[in-house]
Amino acid sequence: MHADSRIRWFHVFAIVLFSVCSVEAFYIPGWSIKSYRENAAIPLFVNKLYSDKSQLQYAYYDLPFVSFSLHLAASGVEFDQYTEQVCPPTGRKNTESNLVSGHSVSLNLGEVLRGDRIMISDYELEMLKDDECHFLCNREIDRKALRRARELITDGYLVEWIVDNLPGATSFVTVDKSRKYYAAGFKIGYQDVSPVTGKARYFINNHITIVLRVRKAPGKDGEQGRRVIVGFEVYPKSIAESSRNATGCPRDVHHVQDGMELFIASNETERASRYAGLSYEPPDQDDANDGAKLQIPYTYSVYFREEESIEWANRWDLYFVHQEDSFKIHWLAILNSLVIAALLTTVTAVILARTVRGDIKAFPKDGGLEEGKVKLKRKKTATGTRSPKPDEKNAGGLLDQAGDVENDADVSSDEEGLEDVTGWKLLHGDVFRPPPYGGLLAPLIGSGMQLLFMAVGLLALSCLGILNPSFRGGFASVGIGLFVFAGLFSGYFSGRVYKTFGGQNWRKNTLMTAILFPGLLFTLVFILNLFVWAQASSTALPFGTLVGLAALWLFIQLPLVYAGSWLGYMRTGPWEHPTKTNVIPRQIPNQSWYIKSTQGILLAGLLPFAVIFIELMFVFKSLWQDKSSFFYVFGFLAIVSTILILTVIEVTIVTTYIQLCSENYHWWWHSFFVGGGSAAWVFLYCLWYYFTKLHIEGFVSSMLFFSYSFLACAVYGLLTGTVGFLTAYAFVRRIYGAIKAD
DSSP states (O other): OOOHHHHHHHHHHHHHHHHOOSSOOOOOOOOOOOOTTTTTOOOEEEEEEEETEEEEEEEGGHHHHEEEEEEETTEEEEEEEEEEESOOOOOOOOOTTOOOOTTBBOHHHHHHHHTTTOEOSSOOOTTTOOOEEEEEEEEOOHHHHHHHHHHHTTTTTOOOOEEEEOOOEEEEOOTTSEEEEEEEEEEEEEEOOTTTTTEEEEEEEEEEEEEEEEOOTTTTTTTTTOEEEEEEEEEEEEGGGBOTTTTTSSSSSSSOOOOOOOOOOOOHHHHHHHTTTTTTOOOOOTTTOOOEEEEEEEEEEEEEEEEETOGGTTTTTGHHHHHHHHHHHHHHHHHHHHHHHHHHHHHHHHHHIIHHHHHHHOTTTTEEETTTTEEEOBBBOOSOOOOTTTOOOOOSSSHHHTTTTTGGGHHHHHHHHHHTOGGGEEETTTTTTTTHHHHHHHHHHHHHHHHHHHHHHHHHHHTTTTSSSSSSTTTHHHHHHHHHHTTTHHHHHHHHHHHHHOOOOHHHHHHHHHHHHHHHHHHHHHHHHHHHTTTTTTTTTTTHHHHHHHHHIIIIIHHHHHHHHHIIIIIIIOOOOOOOOSSSSOOOOOOOOOSSHHHHHHHHHHHHHHHHHHHHHHHHIIIIIIITOOOHHHHHHHHHHHHHHHHHHHHHHHHHHHHHHHHOOOOHHHHHHHHHHHHHHHHHHHHHHHHHHHOOSHHHHHHHHHHHHHHHHHHHHHHHHHHHHHHHHHHHHHHHHHHHOO
């Protein structure tokens, strides 16, 4: 009855969660709308370059384009000197905002972790003031810088600019041409094939057309003629120097004939002297140090357009329009998850309501179980006498034995009773025996509860719209905050489980809980950071950030884990078990192949993976394949996550019951691995996705992908494994507590 009611309440909770989250997370707009008067300066911030083919990002003003090489003759060391391929900041100060170009903007922790390096630019934007052309600068690059620029164009790098907290976007139209939508970022250049030589040509986008969509500000600001920005569109163009006038501006911005090709003609005189007398001349070398330069002019245009159809509170909707086309697939994922959960719920209900309850009712009430042996109730015969005990010697002669033939049926009935009390009921004296390596399992359970609290908090805040794309870096920042605060829960559950296992050194357990998972995480990030730092990428964490993360870990989380562990171990104490543990362990019979650890775990992990694999496709696409989009369907994700937890609970109950019926009482670690077993399938899915969907190039980028995938699967497995362990523990205590009550 109680199990059925819990299942019903779980379904009610899922319905309530669905109604609260709706279909997708809704956006809570900022409480301070930024409005601008006419001719007011609007700052434009430059951030970074990123690509779907690489995990390495670069700060906009730190593009690693080689300018020249230095050679130290004394030490024999030669290295490349780097400079910006784009126009460097001039340090100009805006009199209204007091912003100085080239200065960095204060970033939150999440922005630093995602590789943001936001700086103030020299682009001059004034509200409602169109600018047909504005010359920015001329930059000269050599052959090495040219080669690097071609590599970035080949990898499809995009540039991210920001105006009024909106990312600069490339505008697209849906397939049916009914709606417009945005994709964040714009390409640094493009590549085509020469119709003459058939070789690849590379063009740099050196003219940017900026279109700002504005509307009348709400409230009193609108009455004063102020405007708010509801759209930031960027249209890059490549314009050759020959198509420009004396001021550097294009002769006709709207009709461009020739693009700015990244090409430096070879020095024929130098080549002739170098390869004189040779029958073969190698192709041009981009890294040849002949002093040749290519001059690239940079210009931009600015236009303001009134847009009354978009409210300020809904200005982010255009970034999500392309996700609406996938809503049917999301619903298919939910339907698939519900079907699997319904089947598992039926199986679990049968086990709880019929099988287990029937086993408990059939349990002998006059003797119960004692030291693993069955006390059988002797039935009365037709003559009113009781059937003999199984170990009672027959004192009569041959005739007396023949006269007891009528009682054979009663003996057979007793043997059937013996068979009824086999299986999980025989493990009452061993089922709560502490598992091996319990000192490791307890910290894992504590870390799993910490991650579970963090995940639930992030999903809830995302569904409520508090965590949204306008809160740049908010997901990572809040996630780290929740993880550190959840150290209290980690210590509590770890300490209490450790005390239940009979552990004595609770301080050692506390230290292991605080160091095990965070320490492994910090070590992995530190090692990866060394590789990324060597690539001069903004993905590398600054040393100060690493020190700050270590301080959060050691000075905030560690004390919280200690406090929670003291509360769980010293004050609350262990969980009480309904049966006592025998001194001598019971021998475990041979197990079927599907109950053995590896096979059973992988088979059980298939069902939770089947619940999430469709939704996982959208998450992977947003993270790895289409970084210019925003994943903002947390309502769907919350529903699927709820069904996932329900599936893990039911799978763990079924597998634990089957294991106990096989007279195997080693369910502690087994339930943990069964709960997290789908992590293995998720990692295999990552491998499949890498080789079939992605086009990641380079050793460091591939290493980052596999390292991040492994870390994500470990977090997922630890979280679901903890859910499985606690579910199995509650289930076992429940059924053996019912036996004790009877």
